[in-house]
Amino acid sequence: MVSFKTTRLNLLEETRFEKVAVSVYDDQFIASKAVAARIAEIIRNKQKSGETTVLGLATGATPVNVYKELIRLHKEEGLSFKDVVTFNLDEYYPMKPDAEQSYVTFMNEKLFNHIDIDPKNINIPDGTLKEEDVAKYCMEYEAKINSLGGLDFQILGIGRTGHIGFNEPGSAPNSGTRMVTLNDLTRRDASKDFGGKENVPTKAITMGVGSIFKAKEIVLMAWNEKKASIVKKAVEGEISSDVPATYLQLSNNVEFVLDKEAASLLTRFDTPWLVQDCDWTPQMIKKAVVWLAKEVKKPILKLTEEDYNNNGMAQLATEKGPVYNINIDIFNKIQHTITGWPGGKPNADDSQRPERANPAKKNVIVFSPHPDDDVISMGGTFIRLADQGHNVHVAYQTSGNTAVWDEEVLRFMEFASDYAKALGLDASKFENLYHDARNIFSTKKPNQVDIEEVRTIKGLIRKGEAIAGARFAGLPDENIHFQNLPFYDRTKFSKNVSFEDDIKETMELLRKVKPHQVFAAGDFADPHGTHKVCFDIIYQALKRIKAEGDEWIKDCWLWLYRGAWHEFEIHEIEMAVPLSPQEVTRKRLAIFKHQSQKDLPVFPGDDAREFWVRAEERTSETARAYDALGLANYEAIEAFIRWDF
Known part of the structure; x- marks a missing residue:
């Protein structure tokens, strides 16, 4: 099992809800340093015994700070990558290696250009192949990994569809390296990089779930609240092809490394009273009572002691009860949030209002x-x-x-030109700029920055x-x-x-x-x-x-x-x-x-x-x-x- 020996949050570790090992850090920077330290430890141990380290790498925003720390370790602490071989998880298809959106470009910019790795040891799926050659290439990609003894360490992110690599919903747990069709949500998430979803490739080459499973250590990283929902499904949900990341529950070599925001919907953080005894702060009580009312579909003032006891909140009822008093207190607190005076109500008692009465005019x-x-x-x-x-x-x-759509620019420029003419003014500058803009728009590439005038x-x-x-x-x-x-x-x-x-x-x-x-x-x-x-x-x-x-x-x-x-x-x-x-x-x-x-x-x-x-x-x-x-x-x-x- 992976074990990162750096400071984690002082919170309860794995619970009965979590079906895979999970480590939660204060923020992604601390977590990324911990992952990079583990990679460095593997490399150095392998170097001592004259062995090659084989790393599985990922792209996207998630591993960027890991790569930054690896670069720092190389430049400041002498970590060498000369005996390291890397295999990237995936690549869009088709994709030229020098394209801005290619994973070759990404890896060169974020890592390879800054360390002493031998270019011959870098392996990234080839997005320029003829389609009929892809299957044979994928088999050779797997064979090369196996010939080196398999991956020592595999980095993963997680997409909002629950994909790992580009193994989208429907992928089999024993799937190998292959060409896949990308999910619409995955393409939408990539649309910013490509200047619109219509420009995102519909296919990709990816290592399979089965390929990933062969790695000796697997770390899935996720940051920020955008990933919280899918992380909960992957960690606590039933194993399903609908969420390929749930397959990781079948491995004993996996650890999820999360920041607080990505972990926020896990049961031990979101509804901790279902897991352990709680420190019942006023905010925790408010959250729990609102949750209970939603859970049993009752107004707050109709919640009973039985509702509390049957839904993991017996401790609250015992320590802070009777429950009707708790209900009244929380009802009043929520009631006091409501105000028709967002700037404060003048000449009123503001002790139970969200905003101050004075000054009356703010x-x-x-x-x-x-x-x-x-x-x-x-x-x-x-x-x-x-x-x-x-x-x-x-x-x-x-x-x-x-x-703003480019067509809107042309419409306003046409108006300005016509208005200038109607007033008998020289409209030549407007007309010249208008024609320049039309020419630019006709050949505009995805994500191309507009000229200053536009x-x-x-x-x-x-x-x-x-x-x-x-x-x-x-x-x-x-x-x-x-x-x-x-x-x-x-x-x-x-x-x-x-x-x-x-x-x-x-x-x-x-x-x-x-x-x-x-x-x-x-x-x-x-x-x-x-x-x-x-x-x-x-x-x-x-x-x-x-x-x-x-x-x-x-x-x-x-x-x-x-x-x-x-x-x-x-x-x-x-x-x-x-x-x-x-x-x-x-x-x-x-x-x-x-x-x-x-x-x-x-x-x-x-x-x-x-x-x-x-x-x-x-x-x-x-x-x-x-x-x-x-x-x-x-x-x-x-x-x-x-x-x-």
Whole structure:
């Protein structure tokens, strides 16, 4: 069994729910160093006995920090790869090795170009073969691994379909290296790298589940909450071809290495009262009672001692009971999250309210990562704050120019040219740029970065829509800010960028407004990562201002909203703003101002619904969840949590 001797979370190890060895680390960086240390240990032990080390390697974001640490060990601690042979799990088919999306390019950039490995010892499936030659090649690939004594160590990631390598649902546990057809979700997940799902190859060459099983040690790594759901299925679910990673439960040589977020849905973390005695903190009690109400499909105030005892919560009933008192306490806490006054209710007792009564009129900044996140995710609250007389500002952190169709650019350029002609002005510059843009678009490659002029036009399209939405919400023009933070365009050209000027610009705006409330996107499931980057910029700006001693920051609260991609769980919510049917309609009309994102956005993510439909259905789902717990039945609820900085 694999054993990494570095600091893990001080939490209960394997439970009766977990069918495979699992190690959980504070974060992916610590975990990656532990995996790299184990690989280094194997290499050094083999070198001492004059043997060759055979490694099975993976691609994607998951192993990147392992490779960084291996490079560091090579450069700083003399770890040599001269006697190492590597076999990669898979490659797209067809795929040229020098293509930007090829796994040859990935491995060279992330590892091989930085260590002393012999190129002859690098093996990656060949995506340039004729299709009739693939089967023979796959047999030879397996034979070469076997001739070297098999894999000493195999790194795996896990796809959201549960695939390992490119062994998609339906793969057999004894499958060998072969050509496969990629699942639609796998292709959607790869679409960003290829500039659209339509450009992602439909096939790949992959080592099989049976090939992977032959490795002496297998480590499957997974990071962040996006992987939590599939990790739970792989670790705790029944063995099934529907989730190929569950086959790993059959091996004694496997360990799952996770960060806290990827492990968050495992039973010992998500519902620990089913596994062990708990430290019943107020938040844990709230989570458990909400879970129980959902589990037995009862309102909170109707939960009985029998419900507690039959569902793993006898300890809570004994230690904190009687259960009816627990029910009343949790009901009241959830009830107190509900407020029609998101800026605080003036001249009211605020001891049981989520926001302060004073000052009655607050300075507010709503930060919107993209130009439509404000109205999509918290449009009802945004409008309510303006209606209730608060000094509301909105800050659009990025231009959002990536999410505009090329056809929209041509339409606006045609309008500008025709308008110039109608006024008797010289339209030649517009016409020249228009023809240049048409030529560029006709030969544009997937993921090709637009020229500056086109990026500017796309940004102006989003800006005009955002202004219309903010005005509709009731904001004066002087309270509408377009930060257009530099990182957004910089990351189109380089993955290594500094965020220093983004933070400073955000600090300048915060100091100008001196807000009592800051609303920021906490929806880190954004598939392109912009929400998380934008939050980190705000967070760093607030922390620096606090450290520098600005007096107003003592009265500043940071609220996080979600809604564009998923919603907070009921037990997490600290402020719930109910919306009437009329307010839902107003919110919808504000979203409609973003016409370039209507019908079919450039980056829809996994959810096929339009953004306004997602927004309405998510907030109505939250309202129904409150109703099911026995609280008031509202048309919709927008949810927030408070974040300590």
